[in-house]
Amino acid sequence: MxxxxxxxxxxxxxxxxxxxxxxxxxxxxxxxxxxxxxxxxxxxxxxxxxxxxxxxxxxxxxxxxxxxxxxxxxxxxxxxxxxxxxxxxxxxxxxxxxxxxxxxxxxxxxxxxxxxxxxxxxxxxxxxxxxxxxxxxxxxxxxxxxxxxxxxxxxxxxxxxxxxxxxxxxxxxxxxxxxxxxxxxxxxxxxxxxxxxxxxxxxxxxxxxxxxxxxxxxxxxxxxxxxxxxxxxxxxxxxxxxxxxxxDLFFELATHANRMAQKISAGFELLGYKLLAETETNQVFVILPQQLIRRLQDRFRFYIWEELDDDLAVIRIVTSWATDEMQVDKFNAWVQQWTVVCKEIEV
The missing domain is CATH 3.40.640.10 (Type I PLP-dependent aspartate aminotransferase-like (Major domain))
Known part of the structure; x- marks a missing residue:
């Protein structure tokens, strides 16, 4: 968060x-x-x-x-x-x-x-x-x-x-x-x-x-x-x-945070989701369906940056010096899984 x-x-x-x-x-x-x-x-x-x-x-x-x-x-x-x-x-x-x-x-x-x-x-x-x-x-x-x-x-x-x-x-x-x-x-x-x-x-x-x-x-x-x-x-x-x-601890920790954000950002883009802004540092801003956001909120904490309409919103995900790469992989896997589920519900 x-x-x-x-x-x-x-x-x-x-x-x-x-x-x-x-x-x-x-x-x-x-x-x-x-x-x-x-x-x-x-x-x-x-x-x-x-x-x-x-x-x-x-x-x-x-x-x-x-x-x-x-x-x-x-x-x-x-x-x-x-x-x-x-x-x-x-x-x-x-x-x-x-x-x-x-x-x-x-x-x-x-x-x-x-x-x-x-x-x-x-x-x-x-x-x-x-x-x-x-x-x-x-x-x-x-x-x-x-x-x-x-x-x-x-x-x-x-x-x-x-x-x-x-x-x-x-x-x-x-x-x-x-x-x-x-x-x-x-x-x-x-x-x-x-x-x-x-x-x-x-x-x-x-x-x-x-x-x-x-x-x-x-x-x-x-x-x-x-x-x-x-x-x-x-x-x-x-x-x-x-x-x-x-x-160089200050810079090493910042580099890690950025790398974790890039990994999350790439996962969203691979699934076809649009970014509000290019991920340049440790903050990811992505536009997601409200239905997917609600499912993600059951397991993860993040900030809803902007409500676009009844169907879409921008969320912000922030990584840090302490972000565990295994947790990032799990998050990306959940996003992919729930994307499939949400699309099946829509159909």
Whole structure:
């Protein structure tokens, strides 16, 4: 149903247990958090003079703090209408006093043309909130990924329009490990002002790592404190990110999740079912008959993304670092079996 149903990768749990009894400085100033920051910088290919890294417990806190830290009260955020901050965070951004300017998605993504239109339509100053930040997700809400060319064009346009660029990285691991991806962490860092790396959906118990360019980093820690995200036991997140990034574990787990989604997606397509969006990461969006959906719900849990009519709906299936390939094979077998049964009933 999602990519955080399981607890944490065993290697991370073992690291937490191994380091449990050591005494450490609080509030993220411990040796594990410091080492994790350095390993993340090494993967990005940047120095501590280029960016600061802050650990927060959740994606909503990462988005809220990143946005609230760099906008004035009258400044607004441009986001796709399907963006996580627009429809999955209970109005957290609006609660900080910042207007959201909603834009329709194209294949789950923002385009330069739509961005320009959004800015032009919100320039009746001082009567309208001033667009100041573009919010993107990679992977997108429908699992698609931005190419380097797409992000480069958006980044250049943001500079031209005096907009900051924030990338939500809840599923950045699966985006970077997609067979459609041609970007590195360094590219993401260079083309955005703030981005964050999701740990919660990548095998950690909890935690996200916000990467902030130095020009915006001053005072950032005060925003963490004010919003309740500066954990006294910050070591808990430091240990986990250290384990994810001291090797290629972060990318290995994301690659596995993508491969399992590809296998499920291929099974649906083999049976003639239409995908709502091409499966590029670990989310599968497929259009199924309601009759088949009801049968699948008797045995499996998944999210009904959109009711199309009385006969058809879009469901979302999400794989994770912990998805068992044998279970995927069983799921595909059930889909095939019940497809035959449903067709026989129709006849």
């Amino acid at each position: 999602d990519d955080y149903s399981e607890g944490a990768h065993p290697q991370i749990l073992e690291a937490l247990l191994r380091t449990n009894s050591t005494q450490q400085v609080a509030y993220g100033n411990d040796e594990y958090s410091d080492a994790a920051r350095q390993f993340i910088r090494d993967k990005i290919g940047c120095t501590d003079d280029e960016a600061d890294i802050f650990f927060v417990p959740s994606g909503t806190s990462a988005n809220l703090i990143s946005i609230a830290s760099c906008l004035r009260p009258y400044e607004a955020v441009i986001t796709l209408d399907s963006g996580h901050i627009a429809c999955k965070e209970a109005g957290a951004i609006e609660a900080t006093g910042h207007k959201l300017i909603l834009v329709p998605a194209v294949n789950g993504k923002m385009t330069p043309k739509l961005l320009q239109k959004a800015v032009r339509s919100n320039q009746f100053y001082p009567h309208m909130a001033k667009p100041r930040l573009l919010y993107l997700s990679n992977a997108s809400e429908t699992g698609t990924v931005y190419t380097k060319r797409e992000l480069t064009e958006l980044s250049a346009l943001c500079k031209q329009l005096n907009l900051l660029l924030l990338m939500d990285g809840a599923r950045l691991g699966t985006a970077l490990c997609s067979n459609k991806n041609d970007m590195t962490l360094r590219d993401v860092h260079e083309l955005t002002d703030i981005f964050w790396i999701g740990g919660t959906k990548a095998g950690a118990l909890l935690g996200e790592a916000i990467v902030v360019k130095k020009a915006l980093a001053e005072g950032f820690v005060f925003h963490l404190k004010q919003h309740g995200a500066l954990l006294a036991k910050g070591r808990i997140m430091g240990v986990q990110f250290l384990e994810l990034f001291r090797s």
